[in-house]
Amino acid sequence: MTHLTRWGIMATGGIAKTFVLDLLKDPATRDASDIAHQVTAVASSSSKDRADQFILDVGIPAPCAAYASYEELVADPNVEVVYIATPHSHHYQNAMLALEAGKHVLCEKAFTVNVAQAKILCETARKKNLFLMEAVWTRYFPLSIQVRQLIQQGAIGEVYRVLADTSFSDDPENKWGSDNRMVNLDLAGGVLLDLGIYSLTWVFQALYHTLPRDQRKAPSITSQIIPYHLTGSDESTTVLLNFPTSTPSNGPHVKHSQGVAMTSMRVANDPDEKGTSGPPIRIQGDKGEIQVFGLPFQPTRYRVIPKKGLGEMREVEFSFPAQGRGMYWEADEVARCLRDGKLESEGMPWEESLVIMEVMDEVRRQGGLKYPESIESTKYPLQL
Template sequence: MSQAPITIRWGILATGGIAKTFTKDLLVDPTTRGVKHIKHTVVAAASSSSKPRAEEFLRETGCPSPAKAYGSYEEFVKDPDIDIVYVATPHSHHYQCAMLALEAGKNVLCEKAFTVNAAQAKALAAKAKEKNLFLMEAVWTRYFPLSVYVRDQITSGRIGPVARVLSDNSMAMDPERSFSDGKHRMVNPDLAGGALLDLGIYALTWVFQTLYHTQPESTRQPPKVLAALKSYGPTQHADETTTMVLNFPRSAEEGGDAHAVATTSIRVATAPGNHTDVPGIRIQGPKGEIQVFPPAFRPTKIRIILKDGTVEEKEWPQPGPGRGSGWYNGFGGDKNDEGEGHGMFWEADEAATALVEGRKEGKYESLAESILIMEVMDEVRRQGGLTYPEKIESTEFPVQL
């Protein structure tokens, strides 16, 4: 007789666009994607602006009627019914909000970029360890079946030891027009704005999950970094285009040093006009390459081209309630096809599974790896002269932002 699924009770901290997308995905029946050991529910949501805003969020996302609304994060984290908190604020506020939840004894799934700098990420990891709590960066793309497949192809040796990765995640956002007041999170220094932390994290995700994460844990080493950064003129202290060259040291037996180029921009696009027929990520080895098609954060198609002429194309449409359900999800004004999930449920499934199994971090990205990626972005900002206001970079807690 099969065991009944275990229900994990979520609290949603912040009520913006990413929180809506995540919550709608979260509430999709997990059996639609073949997951039977856990279920999700939402028991609370909090808005920093007002309780009515949290109430509206619960209605909009179809949360169960008993779910509670809070107009204060401080009151929200005291709710005894919450098993895990999803932190969905701008990344400028991740550290303060995640620390608030951890201090209150709550497990945490925190949106990417994990924090603003590595010092903050280390402080959160230390607090989670001190409190014996689960903590994970919500790099949702890592948990896609597509990503798992790509990593499996690499570790199986199908393309040989990865020699080079070219990775781009860029969008032509016309920032002067789209963000003309300079207050939008993409360009606002007070929100740690810029391409690197918001978009570049995905370019780095593909580099790290294919070129670092697939190496033996006992021998892999941090990369050396060379960066070029172009500041966004109207607001300064936010990058509009950033390019990183990374050298990953490896022994000769493992293929020798490997290179990666990760780039991101809010000025030009990986796929202009949403023409996604050109790969945004190319993972190359002596036996061939794996191509991943845009968008880097939500890919649904790959192509493998081998030296012997073999070409394999695979597609992974996102599951969900399906056609005829009348259900829709999406992000940023874009709507997916009817019944098609956005893909954020995979990371929720992993977090829930970790809680059931008693693990304290994610299976496909450890806290140590999240910290290392933050250290890389710190070095990129150092080379590019990009800093944020002191209160945003601070590891002090609490700090009023």
């Protein structure tokens, strides 16, 4: 029997459009016959006309309500789960609004601005018996799942190091100035929360998530931030994570592993956009290496390179069914969790979202990066 999930879309920007276009793809094209999706409402905080135009532009079939406020969206009885596509700065307030209205929530990454906010979201969801998930779409790609399985199966032995780089060479002064969300502190701008989270995602899903939950331990953190001179947001950040574990056996000889997570807006991990510079992700074990190619948030292939004498290199390529972007896989996960009565996803559990938020809090503390008090606040409701 097919489970239908009814979505409300909060915000009408580019990421919302990408997500909805994927939702509208036929699940059969990705061999998903057990779930289906329907967009029943869209809200813009600026005007109903903008929500109407979004519905028209994206081609959402009727019936789909258009609202001029998020309060109207979460009050709609035809909305089962809210997808939050607002800036990072507003995630806490928006997610609380949806949860307090009794709606399940899929909230874009970064989950919140700080871990204190994220903890309250999780506590609220638990108290109200509602599903909540940080929308780290990359985790639900078949490629990512296969890479995690290879690590757990010991394909490259005991894994001790991961190098991950999510960087784009832009001209921030001319492209973004000081108001764009990418650099605006009022919107929690900067590369850490926007791009660096993908580098952290690869470090965590390789070195942390591949262990049994009772063996996962938070890392110690050393980091450096280079501020963007026009706003003070971070334009380049490097994080060294030292885990008191290794994976998949976690010992017995060397119980440690390291992750290097990098992100920058001035240099690119793939400058010619042809992959000439090599893989942005390298997962290194004592019996070989897994290299991941493509955009770190939307990878397209991986390569397994065994240590000399232990086998031949092999490469696996992936495509996106129905010419999608890959966001439908996280939506399918939400649908299955709702069908099965789960409050969180095993692929992105609350505990792991909180540990990663703690890492980003510490990186900001070490780099002296603070956002305005209003968006760091745990007070709810608070008009931003």
